[in-house]
Amino acid sequence: MKKKLSIAIDGPAAAGKSTVAKIVAEKLSYLYIDTGAMYRALTYKAIIGNLDIEDEEALLKSLMSTEIELVPAESGQLVYLDDQNVTHEIRTAAVTNSVSIVSKHPKVRKEMVKRQQKFAQNGGVVMDGRDIGTHVLPNAEVKVFLRASVEERALRRHLENQQKGFPSDLEKLKQEIALRDKIDSERETAPLKKAEDAIEIDTTSLTIPEVVDQIMALVDERIGQM
Numbered sequence: 001m002k003k004k005l006s007i008a009i010d011g012p013a014a015a016g017k018s019t020v021a022k023i024v025a026e027k028l029s030y031l032y033i034d035t036g037a038m039y040r041a042l043t044y045k046a047i048i049g050n051l052d053i054e055d056e057e058a059l060l061k062s063l064m065s066t067e068i069e070l071v072p073a074e075s076g077q078l079v080y081l082d083d084q085n086v087t088h089e090i091r092t093a094a095v096t097n098s099v100s101i102v103s104k105h106p107k108v109r110k111e112m113v114k115r116q117q118k119f120a121q122n123g124g125v126v127m128d129g130r131d132i133g134t135h136v137l138p139n140a141e142v143k144v145f146l147r148a149s150v151e152e153r154a155l156r157r158h159l160e161n162q163q164k165g166f167p168s169d170l171e172k173l174k175q176e177i178a179l180r181d182k183i184d185s186e187r188e189t190a191p192l193k194k195a196e197d198a199i200e201i202d203t204t205s206l207t208i209p210e211v212v213d214q215i216m217a218l219v220d221e222r223i224g225q226m
């Protein structure tokens, strides 16, 4: 039987991480874990509970009493917060615009990382986020860092919104993405950063299948070395 690898996919917002991670996981019959969804779920809980998102202790307390479940589904992954399906609620602009503040708190990250490592303990996972290759799975056999220009990433989100029939302002999206990248890259704890041993793929002018093929080639190469 082929050895089951751990695959880490990091990169800034809308670089295509979750889209390609999902496809790679499906091709390998691995578990797909979207760590951003966990930070989003806590952010959603903080918003509906009227918590101060700068208050680290309050957020940690809330997280410690919260179960966040990621359930594989045909559409990718369903997200449950204490048994409530919040898959759609965690993608609202209110959550998106607060999640990077919630995610900067070291104690919140420590607990999230612990949970993420537990999900990955048996290997056979494709995990996407910001600090997977650097902190969550430092021994992952395959590490990928996806990049794309901020213009391209904003355009991708814009097209996605239009397809879903959501209102969308391209210039505003670009500003929001750039701000989130800035907070994620400049925070003290586990900032968004390419791991030294990660392979960088600039997806700006690549299609989704092209990115998937490049990652599958890295996986095959790694399996061949084992």
Ligand code: CDP
Binding pocket: 012, 013, 014, 015, 018, 035, 036, 037, 039, 040, 099, 100, 101, 103, 128, 129, 130, 131, 132, 180, 184
């Ligand atoms: O899909 P999108 O790029 O919009 O973001 P996401 O993966 O859902 O992540 C949302 C936010 O969670 C990021 O902007 C980070 O602030 C935070 N995050 C993090 O700090 N560490 C991770 N491993 C994953 C997400």
Ligand code: CDP
Binding pocket: 011, 012, 013, 014, 015, 016, 017, 018, 019, 020, 156, 157, 160, 203, 206, 207, 208, 211
């Ligand atoms: O997870 P992350 O925020 O990095 O990005 P995503 O939600 O997977 O992808 C953002 C959008 O870009 C989706 O609508 C994808 O279909 C699209 N896209 C892509 O992911 N990769 C490309 N090479 C081209 C487009």
